[in-house]
Amino acid sequence: MVCRSGCGACCIAPAITQPFYGMPAGKPAGVRCVHLEDDLRCALFGQPERPACCGRFLAEPAFCGDSREEALRILTDLEAESLPA
Template sequence: MNCREGCGACCIAPSISTPIPGMPNGKPAGERCLHLSVDFLCGLFGQPERPDVCGAFKADIEVCGSSREEAINLIGWWEQMTAA
């Protein structure tokens, strides 16, 4: 599955525990990344400062569902199920 352009669910729903430019403590689950544009595109895409976890994310129907809203819900659910 390819990412849905303009979705951005993976930049909102999960937590990111590594530093992000402008977010030195990472990002809590459910908080929009500072680098997510108004068009829901990653402003760090292809940049060396983009967190490895972001670059490693692979869209999958099990995680992303069939819409942006479903992706936010599913990723949020996965976040809760895997939280330490």
Template sequence: MQCRDKCGACCIAPSINKPFYGMPQGKPAGVACIHLDKHMRCVLFGDPRRPKVCEQFTPEPDFCGENREQALAIMLDMEGVQVK
């Protein structure tokens, strides 16, 4: 599966518990990474400063669902975050 255009769910929903470039406290679940651009793409893609957890993420239907809204709901649920 290819990343969905203008999605960014994987840069918003998951928490990152370790410090990384630009986010020394890590990233809480449900908060957009500061490296997510206005087109919902990671500006650190291919950059060695990109967190390992992000490098290792592979889009697949179980995480990404059929659209951006489903992807956010699925991933936030996995993080234990209530979707309103």
């Protein structure tokens, strides 16, 4: 699957627990990454400052669904499931 233009769900829904360029405290779940541009593209894509976890994420129907809204719901639900009980 090719990353959906105008989505950005993977830059909003999941938490990034390690510090990274521009977000020294990491990124909480549900918070827009500071590097997500207005057109919902990553400003760090292809750059060495991009977090490794972002580089490992692959757009797949199981995560991205059929729309931006569905992707946000799926990734938010997955993030909630990963929280300790």
